Amino acid sequence: MDTFSKRRFIIAGIMLGIAAIFVLRLFSIQITNKTYKQFATRNVLRKIVVFPARGYIYDRNKKLMVYNKAAYDLMIIPREAKAFDTTELCRIVQLDRVELRDAIRKAKQYSYYKPSIIAGQIAPEIYAPLQEKLYKYPGFFVQSRTLREYPSKSAAQVLGYVGEVSQSNIEKDKYYRSGDYIGVTGLEKAYESELRGIKGVNNYMVDVHNRIKGKYNGGASDTTAILGQNLLTGLNADVQAYAELLMTNKRGAIVAIEPASGEIIAMVSAPSYDPNLLVGRQRSINYGQLVTDSINKPMWNRAIIGTFPPGSTFKLVNALIALQEHSLSPFDRYSCSGPASTPIKCTHNHVSPLAMR
Known part of the structure; x- marks a missing residue:
């Protein structure tokens, strides 16, 4: 065999070897390795958690004491985020740069692939202009949820309040994720598992501008959120309000009990606070003022944690x-x-x- 033929066989062997390497690599990428498929899926598919409305709380006569109102959270998936105009985003969602930077840092610490809250409890009037500009911010999206609303200032300590979950809450119950809300005190805490409901998931197709184009697979893979159960209490809202009126400018507690059944008709702790102060974006500021009020101690439920002599x-x-x-x-x-x-x-x-x- 002459030298030319040997060279031809060598070159052909090299070409076949290179082709085999490419085929094996393609097989690895497309068939055995799911990483790139997951990246591609994330670029066109978005899973949005549907938070169920929390159950309502009623008094014994079915008078509404706690209900819900609509709100929105600005979310981020750090892996999908790119450089963006921080000034414009801060102006839209009414957030300063330091808060935005800290929120993004915490989101990255939590997970690069899971969504985290950047600005929570956004009011409907902010949601509309934000939705129009959202295509400029890859990796960001808006998630709807509900917030608690109290028709009166009554029974704050009894009803309790809802706050963001802690890391210990997440570790104890896999239902929760970073940014979720949980009952912290009162009836909200005692009946958390009944009031919270069950989350659902919607799968959407998105374009290159991060805009939703429609349901994935016609919604066949979606799961429906299940509403929280309503709670009918033994409280009488009118008696509760009257008992609180009696405690105006006083310190102490009143508990009215139905002797035949042991049901609590009214439970008053004074001084009290407006439960609506612990809802919305000013919640942290209001909470700090309430919890540091060492004179009135409005966060104390004196009816159950106070120690008082029974008296004559x-x-x-x-x-x-x-x-x-x-x-x-x-x-x-x-x-x-x-x-x-x-x-x-x-x-x-x-x-x-x-x-x-």
Whole structure:
């Protein structure tokens, strides 16, 4: 075989080897390695979590005490985000640059591929201009949710409030993700699993400008959000409001109980606060002012965490029980020696012994 033929076979072998390498690489990319497929999918497909409306809270007469209103969150997927005009975005969502930078940093720390909140609880009047400009910000999208609304300032400590989940909440319950909301105190916390509902997921096709073009696969892969359950309480909103009126400019607590069933008709802690202060974008500022109010301590529910001496009025309860059990008669007298070493003691200067009638 001459030299030319040998060279031809060598070159052909090299070409076949290169072709084989390309084929194997293509097989690896397209068939066995799903990374690039996932990248491509993310570029055209967006999964948007549908948050269910939280359950309403009613009093015993089905009078509405807590309901919901619409709000929006500006979300980011750090992996998809590109350089953008921070000044314009901050102006639209009413956020300063420091807050925006910190929010993006926290989002990257949480996950490059999962969505995180950049600006939460955006009002409807801000949502409209933001939606028009959103195509300029790849990796950003708006997610709708509901916020709590209180028709009156009544029963703040009993109803409780909703706040953003902590890392410990996420670790304890896989239902939650960063930016979710959870009942923090009161009935909102006690009945969290019933009130929160079940999330759904919508899958959308998006174009190169990050604009939604329609449902993926006709919505066949979507899941429907399930609304939270409504809560019917034993409270009487009118009695609650009247009891709070009685405690105006006072410190203390009132608890009204239905003797036959043990249901709580009213539970008042004073001083109190407007529960609507802990809703919306000013929530953090308002919360800081309330929790640092060391004089009034409005965040305390004195009805359940305060320790108060029962006072002389409780003597009537003991006396009535003793009379009912025939342990005493109306003609008996009871000796009161005044202050003692017990934790709760009599401090009144009255005659002794005391008559039962």
